[in-house]
Amino acid sequence: MSITKNDNINRNFFLGFIRLHILFHATQEPIFGLDMIRELERHGYSLSPGTLYPILHNLARDGLLETQQQVVGGKMRKYYLATDAGRQALEAALEKVRELVNEIDPDLGAK
Numbered sequence: 552m553s554i555t556k557n558d559n560i561n562r563n564f565f566l567g568f569i570r571l572h573i574l575f576h577a578t579q580e581p582i583f584g585l586d587m588i589r590e591l592e593r594h595g596y597s598l599s600p601g602t603l604y605p606i607l608h609n610l611a612r613d614g615l616l617e618t619q620q621q622v623v624g625g626k627m628r629k630y631y632l633a634t635d636a637g638r639q640a641l642e643a644a645l646e647k648v649r650e651l652v653n654e655i656d657p658d659l660g661a662k
């Protein structure tokens with residue numbers, strides 16, 4: 552895939568959305584990489600493991616996610632779950648999202 556200027560612009564915006572999306576799901580239940588790739592695909596984001604895993608690692612490094620190891624089908628699988636700091640970061644980000652949507656499209660924000 553060739554990367555055009557628009558792809559880069561979209562990538563910068565979408566990475567923020569993707570981080571929030573991951574954080575949200577990690578507040579609902581423990582998530583793992585492949586499952587999250589499928590979930591994001593459902594929302595129209597196509598991510599390779601090489602893009603997703605560093606995002607998960609960074610969120611964990613920043614203390615927003617904690618990891619759990621579980622054996623699934625004889626294989627060790629790493630799950631991620633939001634920490635209290637992660638939940639607070641999501642709440643704070645949602646406030647900002649609401650404010651931004653209200654600014655851009657008040658009708659949309661009211662829904």
Ligand SMILES: [Zn+2]
Pocket residue numbers: 572576590594
């Ligand atoms: Zn989702």
